[in-house]
Amino acid sequence: MRKLILLCASLCSMVLLFAASPARAQSVLWVAASGNDGNACGQTTPCATFQGAINKGGVAQINCLTSGNYGPVTITGPITIDCGTGNVGTVSVTGSSNSAITINTAGIVTIVLRHLSLNGNNSAQFGITAVFAGGTLVVEDCTIQGFVGSDGIVFEPLAGRGLLQVSDSRIFNNNTGIDVSPASGQIASVTLNRVELTGNSSNGLVFSGGVVAGTMRDSVVGGNGNAGVIAGSIQVFFTVEESSIVANLTAGIQTITAGSVVNVGASTIGGNGTGVKPSSGSIISFGDNHMSANGANGNFTSTTALQ
Numbered sequence: 344m345r346k347l348i349l350l351c352a353s354l355c356s357m358v359l360l361f362a363a364s365p366a367r368a369q370s371v372l373w374v375a376a377s378g379n380d381g382n383a384c385g386q387t388t389p390c391a392t393f394q395g396a397i398n399k400g401g402v403a404q405i406n407c408l409t410s411g412n413y414g415p416v417t418i419t420g421p422i423t424i425d426c427g428t429g430n431v432g433t434v435s436v437t438g439s440s441n442s443a444i445t446i447n448t449a450g451i452v453t454i455v456l457r458h459l460s461l462n463g464n465n466s467a468q469f470g471i472t473a474v475f476a477g478g479t480l481v482v483e484d485c486t487i488q489g490f491v492g493s494d495g496i497v498f499e500p501l502a503g504r505g506l507l508q509v510s511d512s513r514i515f516n517n518n519t520g521i522d523v524s525p526a527s528g529q530i531a532s533v534t535l536n537r538v539e540l541t542g543n544s545s546n547g548l549v550f551s552g553g554v555v556a557g558t559m560r561d562s563v564v565g566g567n568g569n570a571g572v573i574a575g576s577i578q579v580f581f582t583v584e585e586s587s588i589v590a591n592l593t594a595g596i597q598t599i600t601a602g603s604v605v606n607v608g609a610s611t612i613g614g615n616g617t618g619v620k621p622s623s624g625s626i627i628s629f630g631d632n633h634m635s636a637n638g639a640n641g642n643f644t645s646t647t648a649l650q
Contacts, residue, residue: 371404372396374432376411392416393424393434407432407458417445418454421478426458435462439492442469451478451503460486461495463517468492470517477503477529483510490517491544497522499552500529507557510536519545520567524552525576533557533581544568547591550576550603558582565589571615572596574603574624582606590614595637598624607632607643617641 372384373396380395382388389408390396393416396405407413407426412433416424426432434443443461446454452475461470470487473480477500487495495514498507498521505525514520520540525531534557540547547564548571555576563586564571571591574581577600588595588610595615596605603624611633612618618637619626625644634640 370399370401371406372399372402373406373408374411374413375408377409393432397422415441415443415445417447419448420450421448421452421454423455424457424459425455428458430458432459433462434459435464436467437464438467441467442472443467443487443490444471445469446471446473446475446480448475448478450476452476453479453481455481455483456485457481457483458485461490462488463490463492465489465491465516469497470495470514472497472499473505473507474499474501475505476501477505479506479508481508482512485512487512487514488516492518494519494522495543496520497524498531498533499524499526500531501526502529504530504532506532506534508534509538510534511538513539513541515539515542517543519543519549520547520564522549522551523555523576524550525554527553527577530554530556533559535559535562538562540564540567540571542566546573547571548573550574550579550581552576554578556580558584559586560584562586563589564595565591567591570594570597570620572605574598574605575600576603578602579624580604582608583610585609587611588613588615588618592616594618594620594641596620596626597622598626600624606647608649612640613637619643 373389375389378389378391384390392414404423410431495517520543547567571588593616595612597620608629619641628643628646
């Protein structure tokens with residue numbers, strides 16, 4: 344009898360626990376060019392926009408059934424938006440105060456954006472603006488262009504560490520390609536692989552604000568109106584490897600704060616106003632770079648032998 348009473352008490356406790364807990368089930372929803380936001384956003388009843396799907400609540404992932412223009416979206420929690428191989432999810436916006444994707448979250452989250460084409464039509468402000476408490480933003484196989492009001496991507500973790508991962512993406516014809524600016528005392532970690540930052544009217548890649556650390560590999564930063572890479576955070580430790588820094592108007596790589604350190608290895612730096620320009624801080628060579636055809640090559644702060 345005692346065992347039966349204990350078993351009943353345990354079952355009652357479990358029922359009360361589940362009843363008191365919030366619903367945890369999250370759904371995968373769908374959009375299509377022929378969809379309707381009045382639909383349930385199922386695979387056979389897709390919505391028309393990313394925002395329409397998010398507004399259903401409890402969304403873990405949004406997939407695209409077809410290529411289409413799915414409209415600007417505001418993200419306030421963890422989510423994956425993936426238009427899949429073979430589809431392109433376009434977000435086309437106009438107007439100097441508008442952004443394609445706005446990320447504004449209170450908690451630490453992971454957000455994944457794949458197979459998207461963001462177009463500011465040479466008038467809008469931000470491609471992706473990520474101002475959040477912390478967490479991870481992953482951008483894969485995306486095109487971001489025409490955001491002349493500000494940046495292709497602006498990444499601003501406000502509390503704790505934020506991680507930005509961009510791969511296989513093209514970011515061009517914006518004011519600045521990527522601007523990483525953690526709040527004072529906060530840390531942003533950056534990983535860029537096979538990224539093209541080209542033809543932006545100001546800078547290709549900018550670090551400002553708090554602390555930035557990370558790497559860029561197998562990437563191209565070229566044809567930007569000011570610097571290719573400019574490090575101006577309170578503290579920077581960044582490594583450029585196997586990349587081309589070419590044809591940037593004022594400088595290929597520039598450091599402008601005492602706490603900035605940029606390491607460069609196995610990379611080509613050519614056709615820039617000045618190849619490397621450590622105005623303050625340090626630009627360190629691994630000794631296996633190629634410098635040519637710059638207005639002035641500039642000087643690395645030091646060279647570290649390969650080991």
